Amino acid sequence: xxxxxxxxxxxKVFTTKDAEVEALQGIDLSIQAGDIYGIIGMSxxxxxxxxxxxxxxxxxxxGTVEIEGKDLSRMxxxxxxxxxxxxxxxxxxxxLLMQKSVIDNVxxxxxxxxxKKKDARVRAKELLExxxxxxxxxxxxxxxxxxxxxxxxxxxxxxxxxxxxxxxEATSALDPQTTQSILTLLKEINEKYNIxxxxxxxxxxxxxxxxxxxxxxxxxxxxxxxxxxxIFSHPKTQAAKELIVRGRDDAGPDTRKGEAASVHEGSxxxxxxxxxxxxxxxxxxxxxxKSCIRIVFSKNSSxxxxxxxxxxxxxxxxxxxxxxxxxxxxIARGEMILQLPEDEEVQKKMKDYLINRGLAVEExxxxxxxx
Amino acid sequence: xxxxxxxxxxxxLEGIRDTLYMTLTSTIFGYILGLPxxxxxxxxxxxxxxxxxxxxxxLDVIANIVRSIPFLILLILIxxxxxxxxxxxxxxxxxxxPLTLAAAPFIARMVESSLNEVDKGVIEAAQSMGAxxxxxxxxxxxxxxxxxxxxxATIAIGTxxxxxxxxGTVGGxxxxxxxxxxxxxxxxxxxxxVTVILLILLVQIFQTVGMKAAGKLDKRKV
Numbered sequence: 001x002x003x004x005x006x007x008x009x010x011x012k013v014f015t016t017k018d019a020e021v022e023a024l025q026g027i028d029l030s031i032q033a034g035d036i037y038g039i040i041g042m043s044x045x046x047x048x049x050x051x052x053x054x055x056x057x058x059x060x061x062x063g064t065v066e067i068e069g070k071d072l073s074r075m076x077x078x079x080x081x082x083x084x085x086x087x088x089x090x091x092x093x094x095x096l097l098m099q100k101s102v103i104d105n106v107x108x109x110x111x112x113x114x115x116k117k118k119d120a121r122v123r124a125k126e127l128l129e130x131x132x133x134x135x136x137x138x139x140x141x142x143x144x145x146x147x148x149x150x151x152x153x154x155x156x157x158x159x160x161x162x163x164x165x166x167x168x169e170a171t172s173a174l175d176p177q178t179t180q181s182i183l184t185l186l187k188e189i190n191e192k193y194n195i196x197x198x199x200x201x202x203x204x205x206x207x208x209x210x211x212x213x214x215x216x217x218x219x220x221x222x223x224x225x226x227x228x229x230x231i232f233s234h235p236k237t238q239a240a241k242e243l244i245v246r247g248r249d250d251a252g253p254d255t256r257k258g259e260a261a262s263v264h265e266g267s268x269x270x271x272x273x274x275x276x277x278x279x280x281x282x283x284x285x286x287x288x289x290k291s292c293i294r295i296v297f298s299k300n301s302s303x304x305x306x307x308x309x310x311x312x313x314x315x316x317x318x319x320x321x322x323x324x325x326x327x328x329x330x331i332a333r334g335e336m337i338l339q340l341p342e343d344e345e346v347q348k349k350m351k352d353y354l355i356n357r358g359l360a361v362e363e364x365x366x367x368x369x370x371x
Numbered sequence: 372x373x374x375x376x377x378x379x380x381x382x383x384l385e386g387i388r389d390t391l392y393m394t395l396t397s398t399i400f401g402y403i404l405g406l407p408x409x410x411x412x413x414x415x416x417x418x419x420x421x422x423x424x425x426x427x428x429x430l431d432v433i434a435n436i437v438r439s440i441p442f443l444i445l446l447i448l449i450x451x452x453x454x455x456x457x458x459x460x461x462x463x464x465x466x467x468x469p470l471t472l473a474a475a476p477f478i479a480r481m482v483e484s485s486l487n488e489v490d491k492g493v494i495e496a497a498q499s500m501g502a503x504x505x506x507x508x509x510x511x512x513x514x515x516x517x518x519x520x521x522x523x524a525t526i527a528i529g530t531x532x533x534x535x536x537x538x539g540t541v542g543g544x545x546x547x548x549x550x551x552x553x554x555x556x557x558x559x560x561x562x563x564x565v566t567v568i569l570l571i572l573l574v575q576i577f578q579t580v581g582m583k584a585a586g587k588l589d590k591r592k593v
Contacts, residue, residue, distance in 0.1 A: 055499055077503075085501035095496035098591045099514050109500040111510070140590040153496075160500070 002069060004164065004196050005031040005054060010063035012049050023049045025220045027063070031213075033163075036190050036197045038211035038228070040243055043202055045217045051166050051200045055087045056080055067164070085113050088157035092169035094149040096141040102152050103128065103137040109159045120159075127155040131185065147178035154185060158193070165189070167199045171206060183210050204243050208232065208328045216240050232328050233296040233360035291347060292321065292364035295354055297334035306357050307336070310350060316341045318350070337364050374561050382549060383562075387569060389463040390545035393535040394573075397467050398528050401474030408434070408475065409482025410508055416487070420494060421504055434476035442473050442534050446541060463544035466535060474531050481523035485516040518589040525581025529574050536570055546570055 007029035014021045023046045031037045041047045052058040053065055056072050065072045067083060075083060088109075096105050103124050110120035128134045131151040141149055150170060157165055167186070171179040187210045190197050199211060207214050207228060215225035218239035224231060235241045297306075311317055319339035325332050340347045354361045412430050415423040440448070446469040450460045453468040489512050497511045513520070539547025546566045554563025586592075 057495060057498055081501035081503060083501075084499060087499070089496070089499040091492055091496060093492050095490065095492040097493060097511065097515060098490075099517060099588075100590070108497075108510070112497075112500055112502045112506055142591045166499075 002066075003030040003035075004033040004068055005029070005198070006064075006066040006069075007050075007054070008064045008066075010050070010053060010060045010065065012046075012053060012058060013061040022220055024053070024060075027217075027222045029215060029222065029225070031196060031198060033196050034190070034194055035213055036187070036199065036211045038199045038201060038207035038214040039217060040201055040204065040207050040214060041217035041239075042243075046220045047200045047202075047217045048168055050217065051089075051168050051198060054164075054166060054198065055084050055089065085109065085160045086162050087164045087166060088160060088162035089166040089168065090150065090153045090157050090170045092172045094141070094146075094153045094173075096149055096152055096156070098141050100140075101137070102133065102139050102141070102144070105141070105152055106155045106159055109156060113160060123159060124155070127158055128152075130158070131155045145178075146174050147181060150174065150178075150182050151185070154182075154189070158189065158195075162195060165195050165197045167197065167201075169200055169202070172201065172203070179206070180209075186210060205326075208326060212329060216243060228329050229331075229333075232333070233298075234362060291340045291342060293338050293340060293351065293354075294362055294364040295336050295338065296360040297336075298358050298360070304357065306354065306359065307338070310353050313353070314341075314346060314350060316343075316346055374559060379562065383546075383565065383569070386544075386546040386549045386566065387573075390532065390535055390547070390570070390573065393463045393466050393470060393538075393543075393545055394528060394532045397470035397474055397531050397535070398524070400467065400471040401478045401527065401531065402524070404471065404475035405478025406482055408479035410486065410512075412479060412483040413486035413512070414504070414508065416483075418487075418491075420498075420507055430479070434479055437473065437476045438480070442469070442537055443540065445469055445473055446538060446543075461542040461544075466538040466543040466545075470531055470534055470538070473534060474527060477530065478523075478527050481527060482520065485519035485523050486512050488519055489515045518585045518591075521581060521585040521588065525578055525585070528577045528581070532570070532574055532577070 007027055010024055010027040010029075011022070012024040014023055027050060029050075039047050039050060049058055053060050054067075056065070060073070067087065070083070072080065072083065097108065100108070103121065106124035106127055107117070107120040110123060111117075115123070125134065125137065128137055131154050133148060133151050133155070136144065136148065136152075141152065144152065153170075165186075170186075171182050174182060183206065186197055186199075189195055190210075199206065201207060211228050213226065214228050214231055216223050216231070216237065216239055218237070223237045224235070224240050231240055232244060235244055307318065307320070318341070320336060321339055322335075322337040324335045326335065327333075340350055351361050408430055412427060412434070413419055414421045415427040415430075417424065417427075437445070446466075449469055449472065453465050454460045456468055457465050459465050493515060494507055494511055497507050502511070535543065535545055536547025536550065537543075539545060539549070539551045542548065546569055550563045550566040550570075553559040554566070
């Protein structure tokens with residue numbers, strides 16, 4: 001099925017005085033209508049350039065971007081401007097007009113598309129109601145908190161009834177609580193108005209929280225894409241693994257829950273498993289040995305004490321190096337790093353045992369638990 | 372009491388009037404030329420919204436040339452042009468011509484730097500909403516930069532007022548003219564000091580009013 005956004009073989013080269021920099025190389029991306037699609041990568045990976053290619057704020061050097069089957073590169077300036085009014089965008093630093101009141105900011109895109117001032121005001125008031133800032137209509141952005149500014153930006157983005165909302169690091173300048181509330185608002189908007197949302201971020205926590213699909217960008221290449229849960233439980237590339245690890249170490253919305261779970265699980269089976277800087281180094285050392293695996297619990301498997309049963313069955317202890325729970329696509333998932341006994345025969349059997357119980361199992365190598 | 376005859380008082384009052392007339396008219400004409408020039412400089416800059424190296428370079432060189440000629444020289448240099456335009460080369464109306472010409476590139480530079488201060492992110496946001504170049508200039512850049520533009524205008528008025536006094540040396544009219552004729556040629560220091568004080572007062576008034584207005588308009592302050 002052709003998506004609402006179809007990116008094909010997109011390449012972007014920036015030419016500077018001294019050199020040519022390939023910011024993006026051969027990106028293929030298909031985003032279905034109604035998705036919340038995360039694009040994640042380390043800073044400098046090219047994700048901000050990619051999102052700007054989606055509304056042609058940056059023109060791709062090669063390749064095409066189609067929105068609802070229409071090729072942006074074939075559009076005249078005027079058609080492109082018209083198209084852009086249907087693709088709203090919010091930013092890390094909100095980018096509000098500082099000299100205009102909140103309501104005038106929300107009216108701004110309506111003014112551009114030629115809506116009468118009176119009608120624009122009525123619509124702007126509705127939008128401020130939606131984002132919960134009806135009482136701030138006459139305030140100026142300087143009087144608002146970061147979260148409130150982003151809400152105004154979201155109201156402004158919704159003003160033109162867009163089909164697509166692009167979010168460029170929209171929560172990166174906000175604290176965890178505010179991030180949570182903005183993500184909830186975005187989710188609501190996605191569900192209520194069926195707006196396709198593309199989220200650019202470097203935080204795995206954001207992707208896990210609300211995205212249905214994710215693409216991982218590394219050094220200008222799209223290295224992995226798919227459903228968030230699949231990538232989370234079976235990351236294929238080094239870049240994906242690094243982001244999953246980093247996501248946990250970030251002060252994401254659910255880190256604290258995870259710590260508590262870690263202590264609880266760890267105390268039962270292996271004392272070394274708990275957190276701490278020295279322990280962490282030692283842990284990394286152990287993990288370089290081949291006998292470590294990473295497992296991710298699915299929803300069902302949490303009813304059965306799988307690890308304990310496995311230990312009883314094999315009569316052989318395993319070492320829990322790390323245990324955590326986190327929200328993936330809105331569902332709590334458990335994740336563990338286990339060190340298995342040295343006997344390779346037992347290792348193999350244990351892996352099979354876990355896989356048979358519906359757990360995602362893979363080698364822990366490549367997660368590089370050190371920052 | 373010999374100095375402060377009715378004629379002298381009237382002459383000084385007329386001097387104030389002429390100075391204000393020259394300064395304000397030149398500022399207005401200066402902005403008519405300088406504002407579009409500054410806008411074009413800002414948008415054709417390599418980081419602007421419509422980069423154009425050729426247009427930028429041409430305006431850049433013009434601005435630099437005019438700005439590097441000392442005002443008094445410029446005034447004398449363009450006497451033929453002034454005479455052609457207003458019919459004579461002395462008096463306050465004639466002085467407006469070189470004043471405008473000297474002020475325009477100065478104003479253009481200040482407008483350019485005010486507009487360059489506008490947050491690029493806000494401009495990008497407007498572009499993402501489908502705003503055209505004209506809308507961005509008119510509804511984003513000029514609005515967001517208004518405080519800076521107004522304080523720039525205050526500085527411009529002060530500078531033009533200073534220039535107008537300089538034009539007094541060649542019969543330009545206004546307070547500067549009086550100061551030169553009485554203070555320099557006739558050694559009537561009292562009159563010169565009074566005119567200088569009046570000039571200082573005028574600059575102070577413009578400065579205070581301009582900055583107050585700029586502060587009032589600025590919504591970035593909580």
